[in-house]
Amino acid sequence: MTCLKYGLVSEVKPGFAKVSFIEDEFVTDWMPVIVRKTKTDKESWQLEINEHVVCLMLHDCDEGVILGAIVNDEDTPDPGEGAGKFRKLFSDGTFIKYDKAAHELTVDVKGDLKAVTTGKVEIRAGGKADVQAAGDITAQTPTKATIQAPVINLTGNVVVSGSLQAAAISAIASGGFDGKITSNANIETTGEIKGADIKAGAISLLTHKHGGVQTGAGLTGTPV
Numbered sequence: 001m002t003c004l005k006y007g008l009v010s011e012v013k014p015g016f017a018k019v020s021f022i023e024d025e026f027v028t029d030w031m032p033v034i035v036r037k038t039k040t041d042k043e044s045w046q047l048e049i050n051e052h053v054v055c056l057m058l059h060d061c062d063e064g065v066i067l068g069a070i071v072n073d074e075d076t077p078d079p080g081e082g083a084g085k086f087r088k089l090f091s092d093g094t095f096i097k098y099d100k101a102a103h104e105l106t107v108d109v110k111g112d113l114k115a116v117t118t119g120k121v122e123i124r125a126g127g128k129a130d131v132q133a134a135g136d137i138t139a140q141t142p143t144k145a146t147i148q149a150p151v152i153n154l155t156g157n158v159v160v161s162g163s164l165q166a167a168a169i170s171a172i173a174s175g176g177f178d179g180k181i182t183s184n185a186n187i188e189t190t191g192e193i194k195g196a197d198i199k200a201g202a203i204s205l206l207t208h209k210h211g212g213v214q215t216g217a218g219l220t221g222t223p224v
Contacts, residue, residue: 006053054068084099085100096108
């Protein structure tokens with residue numbers, strides 16, 4: 001014969017916990033905690049000390065299983081709970097939530113609020129990773145963003161609002177791109193500038209002529 005009993009977690013270890021039944025002044029032996037997968041796929045989220053749980057016990061309480069945590073007057077339900085909403089809230093302020101009606105997924109990693117550094121997000125893929133959006137994609141950081149790859153391809157117009165530094169720049173006409181690099185700012189380099197021709201306004205460095213040509217040590221006039 002079995003029965004449901006309610007208690008508080010007194011000790012925990014991976015996959016198991018002990019439960020204190022206050023009204024019986026009794027603490028169980030190690031009991032398994034129900035999880036969704038335990039074989040080749042595994043899932044874990046360890047219970048906390050003093051978490052309110054419900055257990056399925058044999059009538060003598062020699063054996064049992066912890067069915068899961070439940071709310072009570074002290075450990076109240078998530079105030080954001082609602083129809084069509086999946087939510088995971090962590091004590092450091094981090095949360096994961098999906099709103100099915102709004103089709104909106106939010107992941108906000110706060111990290112340790114007492115630590116100097118903020119939360120860290122790490123995503124790894126053994127193969128290809130794709131990000132597609134029907135609208136804008138925005139990435140923002142107050143420090144530095146780094147993209148590292150042997151080849152980085154950008155298709156479309158590229159707008160740089162700040163300064164641009166490059167060890168080498170080449171522009172190759174392809175797919176409608178005219179091969180030009182256009183800038184409204186000054187361009188400085190410590191290396192060479194090479195080209196079939198270089199122009200300042202309409203004056204060609206390759207073909208321009210000078211007026212006021214003189215022999216000997218005289219100076220020419222300005223280019224024409």
